[in-house]
Amino acid sequence: MRNTSIPSCKTCLFVRNGIFKSLPREELENLTYEKGCNFLRRGNVIYQENNRLNGFYCVSKGVVKIYKTGLEGKEQIIRFAKAGNIFGYRSVLSGELACSSAKVIEDSVVCFIPATTLFRLLKKHPQFGIDMLQLTCRELDDANTQILEIAQKTVRERLAEVLLLLKDTFGLTEEGFLNIQLTREEIANMVGTATESVIRLLSEFKQDKLIELSGKKIKLANIQKLMRIGNIYV
Amino acid sequence: MRNTSIPSCKTCLFVRNGIFKSLPREELENLTYEKGCNFLRRGNVIYQENNRLNGFYCVSKGVVKIYKTGLEGKEQIIRFAKAGNIFGYRSVLSGELACSSAKVIEDSVVCFIPATTLFRLLKKHPQFGIDMLQLTCRELDDANTQILEIAQKTVRERLAEVLLLLKDTFGLTEEGFLNIQLTREEIANMVGTATESVIRLLSEFKQDKLIELSGKKIKLANIQKLMRIGNIYV
DNA sequence: CGAATACTTGATTTCAGTCAAATCCCGTGG
DNA sequence: CCACGGGATTTGACTGAAATCAAGTATTCG
Numbered sequence: 001m002r003n004t005s006i007p008s009c010k011t012c013l014f015v016r017n018g019i020f021k022s023l024p025r026e027e028l029e030n031l032t033y034e035k036g037c038n039f040l041r042r043g044n045v046i047y048q049e050n051n052r053l054n055g056f057y058c059v060s061k062g063v064v065k066i067y068k069t070g071l072e073g074k075e076q077i078i079r080f081a082k083a084g085n086i087f088g089y090r091s092v093l094s095g096e097l098a099c100s101s102a103k104v105i106e107d108s109v110v111c112f113i114p115a116t117t118l119f120r121l122l123k124k125h126p127q128f129g130i131d132m133l134q135l136t137c138r139e140l141d142d143a144n145t146q147i148l149e150i151a152q153k154t155v156r157e158r159l160a161e162v163l164l165l166l167k168d169t170f171g172l173t174e175e176g177f178l179n180i181q182l183t184r185e186e187i188a189n190m191v192g193t194a195t196e197s198v199i200r201l202l203s204e205f206k207q208d209k210l211i212e213l214s215g216k217k218i219k220l221a222n223i224q225k226l227m228r229i230g231n232i233y234v
Numbered sequence: 235m236r237n238t239s240i241p242s243c244k245t246c247l248f249v250r251n252g253i254f255k256s257l258p259r260e261e262l263e264n265l266t267y268e269k270g271c272n273f274l275r276r277g278n279v280i281y282q283e284n285n286r287l288n289g290f291y292c293v294s295k296g297v298v299k300i301y302k303t304g305l306e307g308k309e310q311i312i313r314f315a316k317a318g319n320i321f322g323y324r325s326v327l328s329g330e331l332a333c334s335s336a337k338v339i340e341d342s343v344v345c346f347i348p349a350t351t352l353f354r355l356l357k358k359h360p361q362f363g364i365d366m367l368q369l370t371c372r373e374l375d376d377a378n379t380q381i382l383e384i385a386q387k388t389v390r391e392r393l394a395e396v397l398l399l400l401k402d403t404f405g406l407t408e409e410g411f412l413n414i415q416l417t418r419e420e421i422a423n424m425v426g427t428a429t430e431s432v433i434r435l436l437s438e439f440k441q442d443k444l445i446e447l448s449g450k451k452i453k454l455a456n457i458q459k460l461m462r463i464g465n466i467y468v
Numbered sequence: 469c470g471a472a473t474a475c476t477t478g479a480t481t482t483c484a485g486t487c488a489a490a491t492c493c494c495g496t497g498g
Numbered sequence: 499c500c501a502c503g504g505g506a507t508t509t510g511a512c513t514g515a516a517a518t519c520a521a522g523t524a525t526t527c528g
Binding site: 417418419429430433434437450 | 473474475476477
């Protein structure tokens with residue numbers, strides 16, 4: 001972990017369009033001044049369950065996975081944070097120890113905003129509070145939906161869904177591959193299944209011409225059918 | 235659904251100690267004035283997925299289950315709302331259609347607070363916004379934990395956990411029974427399993443002297459062991 | 469009191485997890 | 499540049515937890 005030149009919040013597109021969008025210009029200046037910033041390589045752990053966080057994080061570049069660790073050490077990926085997303089704010093707000101971990105998936109630049117700043121913003125700018133509230137509500141909806149699906153869908157259905165989620169979250173490269181590289185194990189930890197099951201199902205999907213595989217890269221060849229398999233009706 | 239005499243928010247203990255605790259006295263008067271209130275019997279549906287909500291609810295008495303409905307119509311219970319708890323606020327905040335349903339489990343008195351009131355409170359009282367934010371964060375933690383557990387624990391483990399959760403949420407009667415009556419199906423819909431599986435496991439638990447059964451009533455006879463089975467380490 | 473709903477038990481099936489072994493791939497150090 | 503080692507991936511065989519199906523009993527409620 002090493003310091004880099006700190007990107008200005010004032011000119012950060014993600015800040016202007018993201019969760020901080022309602023803050024006035026001078027608050028963004030304060031923010032730039034008060035925050036820290038680090039360049040982090042894949043594999044770097046930002047925090048872990050039971051750590052105490054004195055602030056929260058905002059991704060300027062790269063991808064971070066947020067996950068919880070089960071009894072046997074098996075991870076369950078809760079969500080990803082990419083450029084413009086914040087994470088780690090829950091334990092700050094609740095004043096409790098972190099109940100998830102954060103690890104860099106793709107080399108990242110991550111800013112750190114102290115807890116005191118967060119509470120100042122919340123007290124001073126009610127609209128910022130409402131925006132934060134809406135953000136957590138959206139996350140809550142997602143989490144509740146995930147509970148339903150893990151409880152009621154098959155692994156096959158959930159895998160199809162995860163592939164589509166990855167497309168929506170990270171988009172596709174020019175060649176049509178998912179614009180994110182995950183290990184099979186990481187995919188399994190999203191789906192909530194064993195690594196071997198993901199491997200088997202991916203190769204079934206390949207046989208059925210739903211996807212194409214090239215190492216870790218995955219191309220979605222038949223999105224309609226994947227949606228049908230995943231029981232997704234938008 | 236019929237109107238009852240509207241309980242005053244000013245004298246409601248739950249209001250004084252719950253999510254509205256930071257509001258000044260005159261706001262509670264406004265609240266009493268602006269809200270509605272209804273007496274609802276078990277089985278009554280308060281709202282369903284895809285309904286548009288123009289306000290949110292506060293339980294004055296009774297128990298309401300919040301759940302999502304899966305493809306085959308099978309419910310997944312997300313949580314319960316009992317006296318002092320609010321629900322339905324997420325869709326109000328996000329302005330989206332409800333993504334869960336709410337149904338009365340135990341005859342209830344439920345107040346209804348209009349969306350406009352909610353937004354006024356949020357804009358006028360930053361501390362109320364922070365309290366709301368903390369509430370959603372706590373729910374979010376719970377939801378994320380549930381994702382991990384449904385993904386990684388066995389049905390047996392989850393059932394033990396659910397029994398303990400019911401104890402913590404609703405307490406015990408004088409005779410030591412869980413102070414809530416659920417059908418086997420409802421328990422299954424909490425655990426995320428088939429009704430038959432719950433029945434089989436409950437009778438196993440009974441054989442193992444972990445619980446005693448008397449119709450729908452359940453007594454926890456060996457909490458330590460239930461905690462061990464559920465892998466709960468507080 | 470009768471119908472509907474809830475509960476229970478047994479038999480069977482199946483999805484997905486575990487274990488094991490082989491191969492592939494990638495970064496490191498010589 | 500290449501060999502090596504360790505992790506990631508793949509495939510196969512087996513197992514087992516839990517779902518489904520089916521049939522009967524018990525409760526509840528109008």
